[in-house]
Amino acid sequence: MITQILIHTPVWVYGLFIALAVFGLQQTRSRNVSAVLAYFLPFGMIALSLAGINSSFGIKPAPIAMWAIGLLIVTVIGFKHFRDDQVTFTRSSRSFFIPGSWTPFFVIMAIFFTKYVFGVMHALDAEIVTTNAFVAALSLAYGCFSGYFSSRAVNLVSKAKGA
Numbered sequence: 001m002i003t004q005i006l007i008h009t010p011v012w013v014y015g016l017f018i019a020l021a022v023f024g025l026q027q028t029r030s031r032n033v034s035a036v037l038a039y040f041l042p043f044g045m046i047a048l049s050l051a052g053i054n055s056s057f058g059i060k061p062a063p064i065a066m067w068a069i070g071l072l073i074v075t076v077i078g079f080k081h082f083r084d085d086q087v088t089f090t091r092s093s094r095s096f097f098i099p100g101s102w103t104p105f106f107v108i109m110a111i112f113f114t115k116y117v118f119g120v121m122h123a124l125d126a127e128i129v130t131t132n133a134f135v136a137a138l139s140l141a142y143g144c145f146s147g148y149f150s151s152r153a154v155n156l157v158s159k160a161k162g163a
Helices: 002-007 009-028 035-056 062-081 103-123 131-160
Strands: 030-032 088-090 093-097
Touching: 009 103, 030 035, 035 062, 035 093, 035 103, 035 131, 062 131, 088 131, 093 131, 103 131
Parallel strands: none
Antiparallel strands: 030 093, 088 093
16 A cells, blocks of 8 residues: 555655755754845745645634644744754854754654645545544644744744844
């Protein structure tokens, strides 16, 4: 069955996987990044997560609410307890030094595989994907993934204001 799933996966999904993997691997290296590019990853991943909600369930109150709850909770927890104090901002060059980390790679992959598994389940007409509990859980998961990136953005803004 796994072979059949992989054979019937559209080619563009493999391209997306490779692009996201490369992008995630770039996050493992310490680097200096312009402010614009530094904000691109968190806001881009949040937008992709919200697009995942839209494509999976549509813009409906319950999935959006669960997504927002996950986003808010993880943003607050991430910023308060897990912010990266090694991030620095240089005002003259408007750039950040961001230490390498595997965490963004794993979160990006978690978003991809969550969306992929949902797509497979949906294609197989799994009844569970239409249940309220599943919709709520998946929406909450997307929100939590977004919260990780949102907490990174809040950390960047905090570092820029404090510089």
